[in-house]
Amino acid sequence: MFESLKKKFTGTIGKISDKVTAEEELEAASEETEVVKSTEKSESPKSVEKPDTKPVDDRSSETESKVEDGKKSGMLGFLRGKPNETDEIKDEKSIVKESSELETPISDETELIESETSEKSDDKSGIFSFVRNKTISEKDIDDILFELELALLEGDVAMDVAEKIINSVKDDLIGRKIRRRSDVTDFTRDALKKAISNILDIESKDVISLAENAKKSGEPLKIMFVGINGTGKTTTIAKISTYFLEKGYTPVIAASDTFRAGAIEQLTHHADKLGVKIIKHKKGADPAAVAFDAVEHAKAKGKELVLVDTAGRMQTNINLMDEMKKIKRVIHPDLIIYVGDALTGNDSVEQAQKFNEAVGIDGIILTKADADAKGGAALSIGYVIQKPILFLGVGQSYSDIIEFKPEWMVEQIIG
Structure with a gap:
């Protein structure tokens, strides 16, 4: 649905x-790149000078001097207790090696910088995920x-x-x-x-409350159903009868669609199956007279509501629209409900507007809502004529009708 x-x-x-x-992630990524570049630039190491090949301290200079002296003095220098040349050279190499160990190799320094840059980039990735x-x-x-x-x-x-x-x-x-x-x-x-x-969000009508108030007043609740041919109006009346029967109310049906003989037979079939009283006249009788008789029967028998069927007619048929207005004048219905086919979409909205202009609509029932994949009529019809959807027909059996709740539809299409 x-x-x-x-x-x-x-x-x-x-x-x-x-x-x-x-767009935000793209912008953030661009800014992140700039930040990383700026960080690398500000933290880049100063140029590393190559270790001087000259002796690293005064001791190396001193050693060099002693080596020269040793060469000159020869054996005399040795006898005087001076270190020989070999020992001096060993000491020199040892000193240079120790000095080299104190310096950080260039390759190690570069790896350290890259590691620090990577860590900072990783730290920022968490920020930019937001x-x-x-x-x-x-x-x-x-x-x-x-x-x-x-x-x-x-x-x-x-x-x-x-x-x-x-x-x-x-x-x-x-x-x-x-x-x-x-x-x-x-x-x-x-x-x-x-x-x-x-x-x-259109103020709806609680039909059960209306029926209860009518029961207390001793007057039946009178509901008149209007709409064009083929929308399922007759079947909808049978479903509404079932709805009220389940709530403990007793309806009577008025077969005021005397324009079509098949409509009287069809409604009689539904009424008999449900065990509901139907008031009917012969084909071509005055529809208003049938509706009036049904109201009088309900009053006499203490029944709580009267459901009035009317002939399906196009909204452009002026004569039939006038006949419907006559029914309204005779019985003064408490509710006039437009029955529309959800599958007809915008056509149903336009038809509802015409019926509203002609007799005034109090509520809407959309049939075949279970087969309506689009949902355009259900979303539009109430807003356009500023009347609430009261029920949705959702199947073929008598109990396949549900009260319409706006929050339910919002949940259906948004979740």
């Missing part, structure tokens, strides 16, 4: 998250929301509704500060939920 809408909204959440975080106080701009989301708007229009969402959703999401997202990718996802999901909730 509503798979298309769900796919569109889920895709939008992912696209916005990807785009916002991808989105650092990024602010969502219109540039980040404009193209994606434009795509969403087109997708909604293709999914039979009314233009006014699509525009309201897009503007609401923009208002909520632009200027938001985020720190990590999950923030973008959460903010986008919340913005879409809020936008859809506002679309569906």
Whole structure:
């Protein structure tokens, strides 16, 4: 149910998250490179001078002098107790070796610098895995929301509704500060939920409370069903009868669609199966008279509600619309419910507008909602005529009807 809408909204959440975080990560990576370069430059070692081949201290100079003296003095120098030449040379080599060990080889120094640079780069990678106080701009989301708007229009969402959703999401997202990718996802999901909730936020009517109040007053609750041919209006009346029977109320059905003989037979079949009283006249009788008789029967028998079927008619058929207005004048219904086919999308929205203009609609029932993959009608119809959806038909059996809850639909398409 509503798979298309769900796919569109889920895709939008992912696209916005990807785009916002991808741009930030690119910027962060660029800044990271600059920081690393700057660090390497500021911490690069001074030029390392090659070790001087000359003796490293005064002792080496002294040794060299003694060697010269030894050469000159020869055996005399040895007899006088001076070290011989061989010993002096050994001492010289030892001193030079010790001096070399004190110096850090160039290759070792270079490895140390590279190691320090790598460690600093690793330290920064943790920081750049976060989105650092990024602010969502219109540039980040404009193209994606434009795509969403087109997708909604293709999914039979009314233009006014699509525009309201897009503007609401923009208002909520632009200027938001985020720190990590999950923030973008959460903010986008919340913005879409809020936008859809506002679309569906129309004061509804609790039909059970209305029936209870009618019972206390001694007057039956009168519900009149209108809509065009083929929307499942007759079957819907049978489902609503089942709904009230399960709640402990006793309905009576008025077969006021006298325009079509098959409608009377069909409604009689449903009433007999449910054990519900049906009031009917012959084909071509006055529909208003049938409705009036049903109300009088309910009063006399103490039944809590009257469900009035009307002839399916196109909203452009002026004569049949006038006949429906007459029924309204005669019985003064407490509720007029438009029954629309969810699969017809924007056509159903347009039809509801015409019926609302003609007789005034108090609520909506959408049939075949279980087969509606797009969901455009369910999202749009109530907002366009500012009337609540009361029930959804979700199957073929008498119990396949559910009360419509805005939060339920939000959960269905956003999750």
